[in-house]
Amino acid sequence: MQFKFASLLAFTLGAIQVATQQVGQYDTETHPSLPIQTCTKSGCTTVQTKIVLDSNWRWTHKVGDYKNCYDGNKWDTATCSSPEACAKNCAVEGVNYSGTYGITASGNSLSLKFVTKHQYGTNVGSRVYLMANDDKYYMFKLLNKEFTFDVDVSKLPCGLNGALYFIQMDEDGGKARFPNNKAGAKYGTGYCDAQCPHDMKWINGEANLLDWKPSDLDANSGVGRYGTCCDEMDIWEANSMATAYTPHSCSTTKQERCSGTQCGDNGPDRYLGVCDKDGCDFNSYRMGDTGFYGKGKKVNTNQKMTVVTQFITDNGQASGTLKEIRRIYKQNGQVIQNSRVQVAGVPDYDSITTEYCDAAKAAFNDNPHFQTLGGMRKMGQSLNAGHVLALSIWDDYYASMQWLDSAYPLDRDPSEPGIKRGECERGAGDPKKVEANSPDATVTFSNIKVGDLNTTY
Numbered sequence: 421m422q423f424k425f426a427s428l429l430a431f432t433l434g435a436i437q438v439a440t441q442q443v444g445q446y447d448t449e450t451h452p453s454l455p456i457q458t459c460t461k462s463g464c465t466t467v468q469t470k471i472v473l474d475s476n477w478r479w480t481h482k483v484g485d486y487k488n489c490y491d492g493n494k495w496d497t498a499t500c501s502s503p504e505a506c507a508k509n510c511a512v513e514g515v516n517y518s519g520t521y522g523i524t525a526s527g528n529s530l531s532l533k534f535v536t537k538h539q540y541g542t543n544v545g546s547r548v549y550l551m552a553n554d555d556k557y558y559m560f561k562l563l564n565k566e567f568t569f570d571v572d573v574s575k576l577p578c579g580l581n582g583a584l585y586f587i588q589m590d591e592d593g594g595k596a597r598f599p600n601n602k603a604g605a606k607y608g609t610g611y612c613d614a615q616c617p618h619d620m621k622w623i624n625g626e627a628n629l630l631d632w633k634p635s636d637l638d639a640n641s642g643v644g645r646y647g648t649c650c651d652e653m654d655i656w657e658a659n660s661m662a663t664a665y666t667p668h669s670c671s672t673t674k675q676e677r678c679s680g681t682q683c684g685d686n687g688p689d690r691y692l693g694v695c696d697k698d699g700c701d702f703n704s705y706r707m708g709d710t711g712f713y714g715k716g717k718k719v720n721t722n723q724k725m726t727v728v729t730q731f732i733t734d735n736g737q738a739s740g741t742l743k744e745i746r747r748i749y750k751q752n753g754q755v756i757q758n759s760r761v762q763v764a765g766v767p768d769y770d771s772i773t774t775e776y777c778d779a780a781k782a783a784f785n786d787n788p789h790f791q792t793l794g795g796m797r798k799m800g801q802s803l804n805a806g807h808v809l810a811l812s813i814w815d816d817y818y819a820s821m822q823w824l825d826s827a828y829p830l831d832r833d834p835s836e837p838g839i840k841r842g843e844c845e846r847g848a849g850d851p852k853k854v855e856a857n858s859p860d861a862t863v864t865f866s867n868i869k870v871g872d873l874n875t876t877y
C-alpha cells in the first residue's frame with residue numbers, strides 16, 4: 421500500500437478530479453442509497469435509488485498498475501499517446517464517498533461538503549447522479565409532472581452553488597454508444613450540459629487530451645479540444661443569497677460531443693453554438709423582488725425549505741407541448757407562491773413561459789438564444805426523451821458565481837436592469853477565497869419526490 425500512497429500523493433495536491441474508461445480493481449464501488457418517492461393523488465411510493473460520483477473526480481491509473489494516467493492537471497503522454505490508447509490503457513476506481521469526497525447519504529437525505537481533507541490530499545466540490553440500479557441512471561420524464569425536494573442552503577455563502585438539475589445524459593453513461601467506455605453509469609460517465617464543458621477528461625469513450633490546456637488557476641482541471649453538450653433544466657442553482665431556475669435548450673437530441681464553433685465557447689462564439697448558454701432564468705432578486713429569497717426573507721434561507729417545480733403542458737397530458745415551468749415553495753408548513761416580476765417593461769409574471777422569456781430578454785437586452793434554439797418547445801421535447809438528475813456543490817473559476825448572486829457582467833453598471841442578481845459583493849465568490857474561508861460549506865438535499873401535479877407537497 422505504500423506504493424499506492426506515494427502514487428496518489430503525486431496527483432492530489434488539490435482536488436482529486438480524474439476519470440477513465442476501463443474499470444479498476446483496487447477499490448470497490450459501493451453506491452450510497454438515496455431513495456426517492458413517486459406520487460399520485462392516491463399517495464407516494466418509495467423507489468430504492470442510489471447515487472454515483474461523476475467519473476471526472478475519480479482516480480485514474482494505468483490498468484493493473486498504480487501509475488497515474490492523469491496527474492494534477494496533465495495527462496501522462498506515455499500511457500496516453502492518443503485518445504483511444506488512453507481509454508484502453510487507463511482504469512477508473514471505486515471511491516470512498518464520505519472519507520474522500522465529503523458525500524454522505526442517510527435515509528432520504530444527501531449532504532455534499534465543499535472541501536474535504538483526506539489521507540491523500542484535498543477534494544473540492546462534487547457532482548453525483550441518481551441511479552435506478554448499479555448500472556443505469558434513473559430516467560425522469562417530467563412533462564405534466566412536478567419535481568419536489570427539500571434543501572438546506574443555510575451553510576452556502578456567496579460564491580458557492582448547491583445545484584440540483586436535469587440533463588439529457590444516456591441512461592447507461594454512453595457505454596452502448598461508445599464501446600471504449602467500459603465503466604459506464606456505474607462509474608458516473610457520460611456527463612453533458614448546455615455549457616458544453618471542455619473540462620471533462622473523457623467524452624464519447626475517448627480521453628479529451630487533444631489540445632489539453634491545464635488551468636492556470638485550478639491545479640486539478642484543464643480543458644480539452646472537445647466539449648460535451650445536451651439540453652439542461654436547472655431546477656435549482658442556489659446559495660443562501662440567491663437562487664435561479666433555468667431551462668437551457670440545445671439543437672442536439674441527445675448527448676453530443678462538440679468541437680470548434682459548435683461548442684459556443686465564451687467570446688465571439690457564445691451565441692453560435694449548439695446550446696443556449698444563458699438560458700431563460702427566473703431569479704427572484706434579478707426579476708425585481710429583492711425581499712423574496714434570502715436570510716430572514718419571505719423564503720428564509722436560514723431554514724430548510726421545500727421546492728416544487730411543475731412542468732405544465734398545453735393539453736394537460738404528458739404528450740403535450742411544454743408551456744410553463746412553475747415554482748412553488750413551502751416552508752414551516754406554509755405554501756409560498758413564487759415571486760412576481762417587478763421590472764419595467766415586463767408584465768408581473770410569476771413563472772417561466774415563452775412570453776416571460778421574450779419580455780425578460782428584451783427588457784435586459786439579453787440575446788434570446790434560448791428561443792432561437794427552440795425555447796420551451798425544445799426543452800419539453802428533451803424532457804420527454806428522459807433526463808438524469810444531477811446534484812452538485814461547486815465554486816466558479818470562470819465568473820465567481822456572480823451571474824447567480826452578485827452584479828454581472830462586470831463591465832456593466834449594477835443599476836442597469838437585470839445586472840444585479842443578489843446581494844453578494846463583486847469578488848466575494850472568488851474561488852480561492854471561498855475555498856480558504858468556507859471549507860465546511862455544505863448543501864443538504866432530502867425528501868426527493870416526483871409525481872402528478874399537486875401530489876408531492
Ligand SMILES: *[C@@H]1O[C@H](CO)[C@@H](O)[C@H](O)[C@H]1NC(C)=O
Nearest residue numbers: 515516517518519520538539
Ligand atoms: C472511508 O474513509 C474514512 C475516513 O478516512 C474511513 O474511516 C473509512 O474506513 C473509509 N471507508 C472505507 C470503506 O475504506
